[in-house]
């Protein structure tokens with residue numbers, strides 16, 4: 001755990017970059033520092049690995065004041081990733097990744113083997129190992145930056161806007177990759193960004209800082225979106241905070257109807273009186289095929305003879321309420337088909353059922 005206890009940084013020219021900051025960064029979690037330009041995010045981060053020393057207060061790493069640990073020893077346990085990767089331009093990719101193992105005196109083969117394993121882990125083709133940084137795309141360079149920071153298997157990772165120099169699509173895949181790695185590695189990560197969407201996507205907890213280096217709110221993304229502490233946080237979260245909040249709410253609570261699922265091979269005479277304007281037609285393995293309006297069923301035969309309308313699905317309990325809501329918007333039925341992990345239909349979430357689930361969410365935001 002990393003503990004900030006009344007930490008202040010006043011630069012020589014009198015600028016107070018961080019002011020009496022107290023917070024905890026739990027072990028094995030991603031804590032994001034987010035806030036507008038100049039709010040002291042980078043300064044706060046660099047005080048953890050002593051690239052900057054505080055002028056007041058203390059930072060503890062697992063209980064030890066970092067200023068009592070000499071910087072090289074401290075940094076051995078702390079990986080550091082920065083914007084544009086900060087790779088050494090004249091070293092091959094494999095040697096960039098092996099930088100810290102070399103410094104730690106590992107033999108060359110062991111260090112290179114470790115580097116190759118990490119390149120694969122961060123989703124890079126091992127063939128790139130012999131290239132130089134300028135021969136890689138921005139996204140590939142960022143992956144190398146992450147691999148390099150992980151090389152000595154440090155328990156702590158500091159990441160300073162690591163993905164902000166790449167385009168939105170590459171950025172999204174780097175974010176996914178980081179979450180995937182973190183699910184395996186359980187590092188203690190402090191991640192700095194000015195992008196609130198990135199913060200709520202990656203953070204187990206998000207610390208919103210305001211200019212002057214003061215903590216405005218520290219909460220889980222779901223709580224932050226539901227209950228911003230004040231107008232500054234509310235404005236920083238931006239518009240559509242209600243919709244974004246649905247990403248953190250499980251679809252498990254949605255009431256499902258199984259009576260609206262009909263097999264494609266059923267005799268229409270047995271389904272004609274089904275209650276509800278729309279029916280979800282499923283195949284022999286219960287996989288969804290499409291919607292049919294009860295009034296459009298043929299006079300005889302099976303639902304498969306009708307023109308089926310497009311449908312959207314969500315994995316019941318695994319996907320969020322946002323995905324479920326989105327699925328209703330993909331179909332003229334206004335309902336969504338709930339499926340299990342194998343893609344078999346398990347029920348229908350009607351507009352009414354979603355309305356109930358959304359009303360419960362709105363009720364929670366009040367508390």
Ligand SMILES: Nc1ncnc2c1ncn2[C@@H]1O[C@H](COP(=O)(O)OP(=O)(O)OP(=O)(O)O)[C@@H](O)[C@H]1O
Nearest residue numbers: 011013015017036037038039040041042043044194
């Ligand atoms: N070496 C320095 N000397 C004086 N002031 C500094 C120094 N480094 C940073 N500052 C100031 O401290 C404040 C916080 O800077 P910091 O880089 O920590 O902010 P930030 O939140 O990371 O900003 P950004 O998102 O723009 O990178 C700013 O007002 C900045 O101008």
